[in-house]
Amino acid sequence: xxxxxxxxxxxxxxxxxxxxxxxxxxxxxxxxxxxxxxxxxxxxxxxxxxxxxxxxxxxxxxxxxxxxxxxxxxxxxxxxxxxxxxxxxxxxxxxxxxxxxxxxxxxxxxxxxxxxxxxxxxxxxxxxxxxxxxxxxxxxxxxxxxxxxxxxxxxxxxxxxxxxxxxxxxxxxxxxxxxxxxxxxxxxxxxxxxxxxxxxxxxxxxxxxxxxxxxxxxxxxxxxxxxxxxxxxxxxxxxxxxxxxxxxxxxx
Amino acid sequence: xxxxxxxxxxxxxxxxxxxxxxxxxxxxxxxxxxxxxxxxxxxxxxxxxxxxxxxxxxxxxxxxxxxxxxxxxxxxxxxxxxxxxxxxxxxxxxxxxxxxxxxxxxxxxxxxxxxxxxxxxxxxxxxxxxxxxxxxxxxxxxxxxxxxxxxxxxxxxxxxxxxxxxxxxxxxxxxxxxxxxxxxxxxxxxxxxxxxxxxxxxxxxxxxxxxxxxxxxxxxxxxxxxxxxxxxxxxxxxxxxxxxxxxxxxxx
Numbered sequence: 001x002x003x004x005x006x007x008x009x010x011x012x013x014x015x016x017x018x019x020x021x022x023x024x025x026x027x028x029x030x031x032x033x034x035x036x037x038x039x040x041x042x043x044x045x046x047x048x049x050x051x052x053x054x055x056x057x058x059x060x061x062x063x064x065x066x067x068x069x070x071x072x073x074x075x076x077x078x079x080x081x082x083x084x085x086x087x088x089x090x091x092x093x094x095x096x097x098x099x100x101x102x103x104x105x106x107x108x109x110x111x112x113x114x115x116x117x118x119x120x121x122x123x124x125x126x127x128x129x130x131x132x133x134x135x136x137x138x139x140x141x142x143x144x145x146x147x148x149x150x151x152x153x154x155x156x157x158x159x160x161x162x163x164x165x166x167x168x169x170x171x172x173x174x175x176x177x178x179x180x181x182x183x184x185x186x187x188x189x190x191x192x193x194x195x196x197x198x199x200x201x202x203x204x205x206x207x208x209x210x211x212x213x214x215x216x217x218x219x220x221x222x223x224x225x226x227x228x229x230x231x232x233x234x235x236x237x238x239x240x241x242x243x244x245x246x247x248x249x250x251x252x
Numbered sequence: 253x254x255x256x257x258x259x260x261x262x263x264x265x266x267x268x269x270x271x272x273x274x275x276x277x278x279x280x281x282x283x284x285x286x287x288x289x290x291x292x293x294x295x296x297x298x299x300x301x302x303x304x305x306x307x308x309x310x311x312x313x314x315x316x317x318x319x320x321x322x323x324x325x326x327x328x329x330x331x332x333x334x335x336x337x338x339x340x341x342x343x344x345x346x347x348x349x350x351x352x353x354x355x356x357x358x359x360x361x362x363x364x365x366x367x368x369x370x371x372x373x374x375x376x377x378x379x380x381x382x383x384x385x386x387x388x389x390x391x392x393x394x395x396x397x398x399x400x401x402x403x404x405x406x407x408x409x410x411x412x413x414x415x416x417x418x419x420x421x422x423x424x425x426x427x428x429x430x431x432x433x434x435x436x437x438x439x440x441x442x443x444x445x446x447x448x449x450x451x452x453x454x455x456x457x458x459x460x461x462x463x464x465x466x467x468x469x470x471x472x473x474x475x476x477x478x479x480x481x482x483x484x485x486x487x488x489x490x491x492x493x494x495x496x497x498x499x500x501x502x503x504x
Contacts, residue, residue, distance in 0.1 A: 101352070
């Protein structure tokens, strides 16, 4: 597996290997078609599931990525889960309980908009857990994800990396634009002063949980067209690597 | 933690430390009262959950243990799950998926009548998994149970150990007695010829998954009065070891 760069070494406005926005758009269209076909093969074979995990600061484009990359998929066999702050029942359970419940069944694609990584990043920045618990959770998460990998789940984890300047711009747009105002939440503003703590906590978490069985991709996400292209390309490559054909008989 | 004896060293008809059936009955009554109080404390504090796992051959008394040991508990805060052969949705998931869903929330007691140990015992005896997968699952189960332990779950695992002679007697009773006939299933009879394979597979599983954080108790279970007493005593001791008092304020 490739070594993961440190977050501060990645230019959020970069678009390596892709100079041309229009060419990127065309490539995205092609990737979406490939993805729809690969999804059908996954569904027919029912031996693997794909789990896509999206993390990133507020306004980094998690919802937009789902909309632009995955809109062509058959909703049968696709499920998106947005993990908000845990409710009472979820808080009464171990932190992976609500996560494991929603791990997709074989044959399907699941997308987590936020995930158990909130339990090692946000929880640490807020002081809910200390360093010892954070480290233990890294180990627990790695073991959990390896277990999933051994049991047919393909894990792809994406960190959507934006610059603080781009976030400021997007927050301002939410305030200015009536069609975007609904996206603004109080926490968007209250969390922004903790930008540097979040970057440090994310970088620690990414480095500690970048594994052969569940690798991270740091996605430069200031340019939405590049973000969409890189996520789509990575997902297509992972599914193609399974080399699935049509099953030659009924699948039990 | 105590070393676990090999299954064939444990006399299924034994009742060590308890000669008198009538005294055992009285002790059980007392243990049930203690258990009800400890359950209240667990519920009030909401920092731990107790998970009791019952495994054993057909007719070993899993249902009877639940009825006799746990009948005094407040049903609020108690849940019993009987894991049957997995259905289509469960089979489309990793084997711990249905297990993790039903891990009890903090403050409650959960009982599993059969569990993920079917996935390393029955699956191995039936040839569904090979030795390599069995060993990997032992590691996965140990990691999973350690994770639960770290997150507030007290795990107690009981193997109800009966002799083949006692099983023959109990199966005959199911055939003879109209009030027991409904308990008889086809698999009771079809699995019996595999007795020795099951004993070997259970012993391997018990030895491989007897850990400080999730210990097994091998329960001599030919005598129901001794079985009930030993399970009740073990559960009470584990809850007393938490040294819970009444919370001095509201619990968040």
